[in-house]
Amino acid sequence: MAEYTTAELMAVCLAREISDGDRVLQGLYSPLPMMACLLAKRFHAPNMTYFNTADVIDPEPKKVPFSTAGPALQERAVTYIPLWQTFDLAQRGELDLIFLGAAQVDKHGNTNLSAIGPYEKPKVRLPGGAASAHLCAIMDTVIWIPRHNNRVLVEKVDFITGQGYLSGGDAREKAGIPKGGPRKVVTNLCIMDFEPETKAMRLVSLHPGVSLEQVKEATGFELIIPSEVKETEPPSPEELEFMREIDPKGVRELEFH
Amino acid sequence: MKEKLCSLQEAVATYVHDGDVVAIGGVGRNRAPMALVREVIRQGKKNLHIVGREKGMEFDMLIGAGCVKKVSFALVSLEEFGLAMNFRRKAQAGEIELDEHACNSVITSLRAASMGLPFLPLRGMFGSGVFEVSKNLKEIECPFTGERLAAVRAIKPNVTLIHAHQADKYGNVRIMGSPFEDILKAWAAEKTIVTVEEIIDNDEIRNNPQLTSIPYIYIDAVVHQPKGAWPASCDSYYDSDIEEIKAYAQAIKSPEGFQEYLEQRVLSRRD
CATH class of the missing domain: 3.40.1080.10 (Glutaconate Coenzyme A-transferase)
Incomplete structure (x- = not known):
């Protein structure tokens, strides 16, 4: 079995919460949710819609940025969408999932x-x-x-x-x-x-x-x-390979230092 | 249309006053109007009420420099580079007033102001301590359906500070990336100062009016300020300067470290 880090395992666990067709929002300072959305879209949920705090829909970054609102998370997106419009969707009951962190x-x-x-x-x-x-x-x-x-x-x-x-x-x-x-x-x-x-x-x-x-x-x-x-x-070998390809700088490990 | 080009010093001296409600553009360390923020600090503005959704270094720096009496916010953090220690220290010492929000209630405050309304309703919020302690969120009943909703009080900024990609000399502004809430903030405010990477010709604006994000009617001062977001990023022009942000995160671990940073990187320099 391939070696993996705790961050990589957690990213995959979060990804598995996303079903095909879901609309999912990734917030600020959310490296693992960012990886999860990109993983889900690449593997088991190609028809999910990925919203993020760089304020776009469905970006295809070549490499992920440190800031999860950074410009790289706008690459090849289909549109800009101000966050308040994404919140409007949530308020209408049309956003399926968000990942959130906590101190307690x-x-x-x-x-x-x-x-x-x-x-x-x-x-x-x-x-x-x-x-x-x-x-x-x-x-x-x-x-x-x-x-x-x-x-x-x-x-x-x-x-x-x-x-x-x-x-x-x-x-x-x-x-x-x-x-x-x-x-x-x-x-x-x-x-x-x-x-x-x-x-x-x-x-x-x-x-x-x-x-x-x-x-x-x-x-x-x-x-x-x-x-x-x-x-x-x-994580599967394919999931690990994908994470390491788009995240060579180890953004996913930032919360584990 | 009046010409609105001026210097950074002039813009801040004219439009930012002690005690003002100041909305600040960008999100996290992306397109934060850092040159404007540094100039506000150099001019020693006091008792500001700063407003923004998810803010970082610019809020922390203004707070640490003693410019701020009140903060309306949903998050103040340097993201993965650590805590906004000036914010933390001053909040713990009771030296700043906190008006804590959810992202969408800050935004809704500005939407209400931009619509000229005293409040707007929002679904959710109940059960959160943020709702319970807030003076600016109250329960109301929908007069038509009876649904319980949270009323969010408008926040009308005296002045909004934003950094954008391009503008003409009249203040027709192009944001060539995500607008975040910058457009709303300009709509909501009495006055708006914009710093831009490039000044473009009015003909270019008129040839492509669909690219205008904020028209001149909402803009009061235009400052040509290349790299005006540094060390924050400006989408499609430059990424954030990670080394500088790390140096800031390190400096603010102690009040002395912050003072030294302020002296060396803000007070003794000009943008």
Whole structure:
């Protein structure tokens, strides 16, 4: 089997969340989602529509840039599209998926990118959640976490920037945001989803070489462990070759240094 | 049409005032109007309320230089080169007021202003702490359907700063790449300053009017400023200067490092 890095495995896991025909938005500072969109389009989802924060549709970059809003992500695009028009699509329910990051994520998939500690007097002021507070309320999201540990995966986030399932169960419906929600959480250790009734996080698969104990220890809440836990399917040689071809500078590894 | 060509110094001195609401063009480190930002710092403007969606070095630099009292934003970050440490330090110390948004609520604030409206509705936002703590997002009910929506208060900039590819001397502007929200920001503002890579002839504008992104009616000053986005990128003209951004990311790790950077790369130079 081909050797691969955790970043490469995660990029492929994100790509597999994209179905053929989906409309997917890749945000700013999103190297793995960028790779995922390009992978999906190249392999299993040629008819997906790829929107990005360089504000174009369906670019075909020869090499990926460091900034995921950089000019290379406009190459051979079919059009420029201001992000607010892409958000209009989301608001109409016509955007299928966005990948979002987080400094903290809790057992109901709420994400924090605003503040650690009290919001008004934060211990650590974080950069802000970008599109989160709007898009997490109206569409499907997949959260990616390059460092799975119990400071990142917490019982309850200090501040909800991006809405997950709030307090779980039917809390989204009650809050007036019935549509969408986090579908999966992909980390450097495993893939998780949400149990349909309680909307609590549940293990789906362990990455090759990762033990169940390791994941439990690195998770700051009690993760639901189903009777069958699969092993995450590794990247194919073709997927690896493609990533290395379009990303010789290792943009995909930036979050793992 | 009036001629609007002027120097960087003149444009900033005339149109940017202490206490102004200032919308800043570009996204991340792409087509940020860096020469304008450096000039604002050199002229020592104070108490600015800066507005933008996903912003980087330009917001951090203005904040670190003490020009800013309030920030309307969805994200302030140097992306993969690290944290916007001036933003972080001043926010943690309570020295700047934060008006935190989602990307689309910042944009909607500007759309409302550009339409001359006091607010616009947005779907979503409920359940987020961003909505709960905000003074500028409130729940309303649609009078026709009864749907619960978030009302987003307009933000009307006193002045918008953008960097574009080309303009004629009257301020007919061509953005030869993604416009981001720059067009909206110009529509929304009372005044707009544009720096451009190239000044082109008015005949060229008139021969290809479909290429005009912002017509002269929205533009107040045109500055010929090649490399005016540096070290940010200007799509199809140049990419961002990664070494310079890394040097900035390193410098801002301490207030002293930032002061030194400011002295050497901004205050003691001219663009």
